[in-house]
Amino acid sequence: MTLTAATSANAQNTTETVVGVPGPEEDPFIWLEEARSEEALDWVRAENERTLAALENDPRFEELKAEALAIYDSEDRIPFATFRPDGLYNFWQDKQNPKGVLRRTTLESYRTDEPEWEVVLDIDALAAAEGKEWVYKGSTCLPPALNKCMIALSDGGEDATVMREFDTSTKSFVEDGFVIDEKSQGSVSWIDEDTLLVNRDFGEGTLTESEYPFTSRIWKRGTPLSEAEEIFRGEPTDVWAGASLLRDATGTIQARTAFRGISFHESLYYVWKDGEWLELDIPKMASPYGIVDGHLLFSTDVVWEADGQTFPADSLVAVDLEEWKADPNGAAKTLVWAPGERQTKRGGSITANALYVGLLDNVVGKVLEFNFVANENGGGQWLSREVALPDNATVGIAASSNETDQIMFTVTDFLNPTTLYYSDGSSDPEIIKTSPSYFDKAGMEVEQHEATSADGTKIPYFIVKPKGMAMDGSTATLLTGYGGFQIPRLPGYLGTTGKLWLERGGAYVLANLRGGGEFGPGWHQTAIRENKQRTWDDFIAVAEDLVERGFTSPEHLGIQGGSQGGLLVGTAFTQRPDLFGAAIVQIPLFDMLRYHLIGRGASWIGEYGDPRIPEQRAWIEGYSPYQMIAEDEDYPVPFLWASTADDRTHPAHARKGAAKLKAQGHDYYYFEDMTGGHSGGVDNEQRAKLQALQHVYLMQRLMDERDGG
Structure with a gap:
């Protein structure tokens, strides 16, 4: 029997006035939204050929690619590992194993300079045997032994995967084991050795408008997945929904839970209690965090009023686990951290x-x-x-x-x-x-500064630059940022950027923009939906500050960002084309009036708003880069790139941006990785090529002398 979460008054409001979205008559490039149509792929091949001719033929390309590849293939880079009862596990890619191997070692061996690794699963061998472009996407294993695993594999790097049962003890796939051959988004959890909890695409009527699963089934070994019992069902209007298992550190299941993501940032949570799903009385921007010392912890992104107490946003709140299991909404709450x-x-x-x-x-x-x-x-x-x-x-x-x-x-x-x-x-x-060390840091220094955004808010940024560089605006500078989804951008070893860019005299800038997560939920929530322009203003303010201080000048200032960061770069060069000399638009969102119809864009309405609703369309229309491209503007020859296999941020965004630039007579570059997923590049060779293409472009635009500056 299906036990459905009751429809909640908190679900998305469907009574808003709905308007049309641009169709073929208004948008001549909609045909590029068909990711793998022959017409679209022919267009991609032609664009790739033109771009590669301009960038690969640069005498610096091969050197840059070789430097990047040497870093990616480095045998002495840290082999980051996870703990399992039978050893430390690591997934490794190098020249000999471009698709990678899953391997394990002991802690004693791991602590040495040259650990002895035992290969558990060879993805290159598997791909060769099956004639697939397999990309390893991780595993879900049964606690506490963690030796029975569901291995996720993607054909070509897209988010959608197939899943197969694998035994790490025998280092082989289980004969007649659990197999999900239909590629899909979703997840699985082990209930016991013979039972899985599956959140996947089960066919018609089981995907949300955002193309994520919203039903869950219990699958018994030896039975068809199609006959598995459905135990939870959200709503088609949810972003996603599904059931899960609440386990303690020993792997013991303490409760069966479920959630409905009613927007990207808001969820309703449920616990299975007395034969039905009970909705938890917690804020829509709070969620379970884990079980510690006999307590269940919750994290909240908003102020939480409960039991006469006020828990600040971003705090951790605890309840006694046994008390909570007996009375999920009545258990006393205690502040752990604020x-x-x-x-x-x-x-x-x-x-x-x-x-x-x-x-x-x-x-x-x-x-x-x-x-x-x-x-x-x-x-x-x-x-x-x-x-x-x-x-x-x-x-x-x-x-x-x-x-x-x-x-x-x-x-x-x-x-x-x-x-x-x-x-x-x-x-x-x-x-x-x-x-x-992958680059020579001698003569380089890091400074932190603040820019003043349009509304007066101070926006911090880091600059990595040559010591004592001339403050005359002549330094080629690469500015990057993100500013979305409460994700922070933090200082980290620059590796390839240090080798390919800083060693050649360039400077690097990382901006901490509103919309990101550098200063907590409030820093994010102040720059979403109707206030999203604040993120773009912050980025422009940092660029202006770099010029005003003399670090660089517009002709030597380039910008780069991917995904939400690609949208950031798109808004920057269309709103202030005079401020930049180069713009790398990676795997971007770009057509924001149709983004909810492209790929999994509908899941991000909580961040940007809904272009079908007139008031919200007005927020978006004012900055959507695709619509903002104008024939009479002088743009800084942008470089847009995407991935054919990206089923998250669809390549249509970058394709349509390039096509519109071309139709209006603007110079641009476009490249599409025809094998990689959302991050681009499924092996080190392709990743190195992407790095070399981008850095050649930056050097041509920002370092080389050009007619007219």
Whole structure:
């Protein structure tokens, strides 16, 4: 029997006036939205040929590609690993294994300079045997042993995957095991060795308008997936929905839960209680965080009023697990942590006995360890301590073990290679691996400045530049940012950028824009929907500040960004074409009046608004780069690139932008990676090629002398 979550009054409002969206009569390039039509692919091949002729024939191309490839294939880069009961697992790609191998080693061996690896699954061999362009997309394994896994494989790099049962003990796919051959978005969870909880595309009527699953089934071994029992169903208007399992650190299932994503940033949560789905009385921008020391933790992105208490946005809130299981909406709530000024949490991990939470404190990384300490009265308190890691760096949690207190951390900054720290929980972390230096940092320095945005808000940015460089505007400078979906952009070792750009005299700038997550939920929420222009204003303000200070000048200033960052760059060069000499528009959103109809764009209405609603269309129409392209403007010869296999940010956005630029007589470059997914490039060779193409373009536009400047 299907047990459906009750339709909620909080669901998306469907009574708004709806207007039409641009169709073929208004948009002559809609045909480019067919990702793999012969007409569209012929257009792509012609564009690629033109762009490659201009960039690959540059004498610097091969050198740049070789430098990038040497970094990607480096044998002494850190092999980041995850903890499992039978060892440390790592996925590795290099010249000999371009598609990669899943491999494992012991902790003792991992700590040496040359670990002895045992190959568990060879993706190159699998792809060759099956004649597929397999890309490994991870695995979901049954706790606590984690030896029975569902392996996700993508043909060509798209987000949609097939899944197959794999036994890491025998290093082979399970004969007559669980197999999902229909590629789809979605997920699986192990209930037990013979039962899966599956959130996938089950055919007609099981995908949302955003093309994500909204139904869940329990699949028993030996039965067809089509006959699996449906246990949860959201609504077609949800962004996504599905059931899940709430497990503690031992892998024991403590509750069966479900959610409905009613917008990209808002969800309704449910718990299976007394034979029905009970909706949790928590804010729509709060969610379960994990189980620690017998407590269930929640994270909230908004102020939460409960039990006469006020929990600040971005805080962690705990309930006693057994009390919550007995009365999910009545369990007493306790504050675990709340952010200070300009602080925000950044991911967390749970070991057998502790919670670790990454923290940004004015864009500087820290990690806090939390434990619940009981007292003799049956109560207790949450205690925290800062983990002993270097200051003034970007700090992250790399891996943790559920079975033990083992944990690893990364420490990095722009100029110093990433360092990996390890602790078994009994002492402070120690360095166990350091990434090699990929570029010569001598003579380079990092500064942090602030620009003033259009509404007076101070926007911080970092600049990496040659020491003592002339402040006459002559330095070729690359500015990047993101500013969306509460995702922070943080200092990290520049690697290929350092080698290909900084060593050749360029400067690099990272802007911390509103809409991102550098300063918590408020920093994000102040620049979404009707206020999204603030993100674009922030980026333009940083560019203006760079020019005003003399770091660079418009003819030497380039901008680069991907996905939401591609939209950022598109808005920047269409709103202020006079301010930039180059613009790399990677895998972008670009046609914002049709974005909800292209790929999985409908899932992002919570970030940008709905162009079918007149008031919201007005917000979007004012900045949508595709519509903003004008015949009489002088644009900085943009370089747009995308991926044919990208089923998240569809290549149609970049294609249509290039086609419109061409129709209006503007110069531009367009390249489409015909094998990679959303990140572009499925192996190191292709990734190196993409890096070389972009850096040749930047050098031609920003470093080379050109007629007319």
